[in-house]
Amino acid sequence: MITARDIQVRIGKKPILHGVDFVAKPGEVTAIVGPNGSGKTTLLRALTDEIVWTGQVQINGRDIGAYKTWDLAAVRAVLPQAATLAFPFTVIEVVRMGLRSGIHGDRDIVAQRALAMVGLGGYEQRFFQELSGGEQQRAHLARVLCQVWDPVVDGVPRWMLLDEPVASLDIGHQLLIMRCLEDFAKRGGGVIAVMHDLNLTAMVADMVTIISDGRVIASGPVKEVFTDASLSAAYHCQLRANTIPDDHAAFILPQVAQSVVSLRGEAITVAG
Amino acid sequence: MTISVDIQTVRRPMDRRTRARQAHIWLALLLAAVSVISLATGPTGTSLWVAMVKIIDGEPLTAMERVVIWDIRMPRLILGIAVGAALAVSGAVMQGLFRNPLADPGLVGVGAGAGLGAILAIVLGALLPLWIAELVGNALVPVAAFMGGWLSTIILYRVSTRRGRTSVATMLLAGIALGALAGAVSGILVYVADDRQLRDLTFWGLGSLAGATWSKVLIAGPLIGVAVLASLFLGRGLNALALGEATASHLGFSVQRLKSAAIVTVAAATGAAVAVSGGIGFIGIVVPHLLRLATGPDHETLLLNAALLGATLLLAADIISRQIIAPAELPIGIVTAVLGAPVFLWILLRRRGLVEM
Numbered sequence: 001m002i003t004a005r006d007i008q009v010r011i012g013k014k015p016i017l018h019g020v021d022f023v024a025k026p027g028e029v030t031a032i033v034g035p036n037g038s039g040k041t042t043l044l045r046a047l048t049d050e051i052v053w054t055g056q057v058q059i060n061g062r063d064i065g066a067y068k069t070w071d072l073a074a075v076r077a078v079l080p081q082a083a084t085l086a087f088p089f090t091v092i093e094v095v096r097m098g099l100r101s102g103i104h105g106d107r108d109i110v111a112q113r114a115l116a117m118v119g120l121g122g123y124e125q126r127f128f129q130e131l132s133g134g135e136q137q138r139a140h141l142a143r144v145l146c147q148v149w150d151p152v153v154d155g156v157p158r159w160m161l162l163d164e165p166v167a168s169l170d171i172g173h174q175l176l177i178m179r180c181l182e183d184f185a186k187r188g189g190g191v192i193a194v195m196h197d198l199n200l201t202a203m204v205a206d207m208v209t210i211i212s213d214g215r216v217i218a219s220g221p222v223k224e225v226f227t228d229a230s231l232s233a234a235y236h237c238q239l240r241a242n243t244i245p246d247d248h249a250a251f252i253l254p255q256v257a258q259s260v261v262s263l264r265g266e267a268i269t270v271a272g
Numbered sequence: 273m274t275i276s277v278d279i280q281t282v283r284r285p286m287d288r289r290t291r292a293r294q295a296h297i298w299l300a301l302l303l304a305a306v307s308v309i310s311l312a313t314g315p316t317g318t319s320l321w322v323a324m325v326k327i328i329d330g331e332p333l334t335a336m337e338r339v340v341i342w343d344i345r346m347p348r349l350i351l352g353i354a355v356g357a358a359l360a361v362s363g364a365v366m367q368g369l370f371r372n373p374l375a376d377p378g379l380v381g382v383g384a385g386a387g388l389g390a391i392l393a394i395v396l397g398a399l400l401p402l403w404i405a406e407l408v409g410n411a412l413v414p415v416a417a418f419m420g421g422w423l424s425t426i427i428l429y430r431v432s433t434r435r436g437r438t439s440v441a442t443m444l445l446a447g448i449a450l451g452a453l454a455g456a457v458s459g460i461l462v463y464v465a466d467d468r469q470l471r472d473l474t475f476w477g478l479g480s481l482a483g484a485t486w487s488k489v490l491i492a493g494p495l496i497g498v499a500v501l502a503s504l505f506l507g508r509g510l511n512a513l514a515l516g517e518a519t520a521s522h523l524g525f526s527v528q529r530l531k532s533a534a535i536v537t538v539a540a541a542t543g544a545a546v547a548v549s550g551g552i553g554f555i556g557i558v559v560p561h562l563l564r565l566a567t568g569p570d571h572e573t574l575l576l577n578a579a580l581l582g583a584t585l586l587l588a589a590d591i592i593s594r595q596i597i598a599p600a601e602l603p604i605g606i607v608t609a610v611l612g613a614p615v616f617l618w619i620l621l622r623r624r625g626l627v628e629m
């Protein structure tokens with residue numbers, strides 16, 4: 001379990017988060033959604049103790065302040081929204097940085113498998129800085145996967161905290177990565193992902209928390225939370241949450257755009 | 273959709289990590305070879321081989337052989353290895369810390385700060401209360417150099433780092449300012465120095481291993497040895513730091529402690545090296561750069577390789593400095609500058625984009 005209670009963050013004089021409560025369970029993908037500047041990254045940074053915050057954050061029942069940096073890294077890996085890299089490292093060298101001592105089996109094989117899982121098999125010896133934006137993002141994700149390779153260790157779940165893991169990926173790789181995260185959760189790990197694509201979120205996430213202007217607007221199972229009212233309130237525009245009849249997944253349509261889309265073709269009409 | 277991962281199909285070309293590990297062995301052998309040449313070289317014509325044969329046969333050495341090989345060449349060899357390793361490793365650690373391949377203690381004023389510390393100790397050391405002088409004894413100059421290097425590293429880091437990002441432009445400019453300040457204060461000290469102190473001071477400007485003695489080895493050797501050994505444990509942390517401070521901490525490294533350890537290491541190694549050999553330039557920047565070109569930037573292998581190659585190159589430069597105008601000798605700082613500066617320019621020419629100001 002990751003629980004956060006009454007998280008408040010202010011940067012300078014400006015309050016960014018006004019008492020946010022947040023819960024994520026192992027075995028589930030928990031999404032955080034909300035408009036630009038609403039405080040999603042800030043919440044994630046509080047959960048990872050990267051900024052000054054007040055309130056309480058517990059990972060697996062223990063205050064994060066009680067963990068040593070090294071022990072904390074053993075239970076959770078973090079993908080930042082934007083990552084930098086100094087020096088011309090190769091892809092495999094970057095991924096290996098996620099490897100920790102105490103991993104089971106051949107460490108190099110783990111790094112290679114992580115790369116293959118994000119669709120970068122064969123990229124090992126390429127220079128990281130020469131990859132495309134989406135490829136770099138996936139390489140960083142492979143590094144994160146390495147860090148928490150086994151989703152459960154000695155009965156203790158491990159966590160991935162990801163800030164927009166699929167932001168610059170094409171649709172095929174978005175699906176690939178989301179399936180990776182789902183799989184990690186199915187095997188007992190916990191995933192917290194900041195997301196912008198509501199449809200992808202509806203498809204993959206078990207739980208979702210909507211944040212707007214530094215407050216939680218709604219939180220719970222996707223189908224309960226993704227309502228016309230909560231989405232429209234969060235994003236300050238008219239949105240409609242529909243359900244695809246076949247597989248009961250929600251999909252979100254902007255109201256204005258709906259008429260535009262229906263003018264153009266039948267695909268959406270069929271889906272609706 | 274399922275994720276199928278077929279490891280068999282994954283290509284596994286020769287990793288440069290393997291090459292970097294093999295380089296430990298090759299560079300160690302090279303260092304051993306150059307060390308022997310260094311021991312065998314000198315203006316007196318005393319032969320290492322003759323002495324070796326005598327030792328093996330159990331014959332006594334002549335006083336001349338004993339003095340030349342044991343009291344002159346041997347401390348010089350050890351000091352050369354220590355100083356070369358110290359300069360190269362300091363460069364590599366500092367570059368990792370600043371996340372920039374152009375950071376070098378010599379270029380950014382840490383060497384100047386250490387030199388100032390040493391000069392202060394030489395000129396004003398006599399004014400210290402007796403009990404302090406007795407306490408630190410011979411170590412006064414290296415300790416002062418260490419403090420000077422440490423202080424300037426901290427000032428430099430504070431000035432040029434904002435929110436975890438280090439600006440190279442600020443760093444180089446701050447280095448120029450620190451260097452100028454150190455130069456000015458040194459200038460003042462030159463006025464108040466007496467003749468003997470002046471001779472000691474001149475030595476700083478040029479850089480030389482000529483004054484190597486066992487007492488210098490005993491003072492600088494352990495400090496450099498500990499610093500270089502300690503730096504070998506910074507490798508993984510410095511790699512993580514390349515991803516930024518936040519990510520390094522997410523990977524489990526206590527960033528503040530890592531940075532402090534790196535700063536103390538650089539200050540100790542640079543301070544001790546400067547204290548015994550003066551300002552020897554370019555080893556700290558050229559050696560890590562050449563190694564990064566050959567075997568990549570992985571600090572886990574880079575730091576040890578830098579120590580080995582730095583020691584080798586400094587010994588080679590020392591041999592050149594002793595032979596080129598024998599029986600006189602050239603200050604080694606001149607040799608490293610003449611050889612190192614063009615290499616440095618070549619690096620800049622090849623990788624103009626390296627300095628993102």
Ligand SMILES: Nc1ncnc2c1ncn2[C@@H]1O[C@H](COP(=O)(O)OP(=O)(O)OP(=O)(O)O)[C@@H](O)[C@H]1O
Pocket residue numbers: 011016034035036037038039040041042043081
């Ligand atoms: N370092 C900072 N200094 C000042 N304000 C900041 C800082 N970092 C974030 N903020 C402000 O805090 C608010 C929340 O930012 P945050 O990065 O959490 O948004 P976000 O929800 O992740 O947005 P996005 O979807 O664009 O990633 C924004 O209004 C932003 O301007």
Ligand SMILES: [Mg+2]
Pocket residue numbers: 040041042081163
């Ligand atoms: Mg964000």
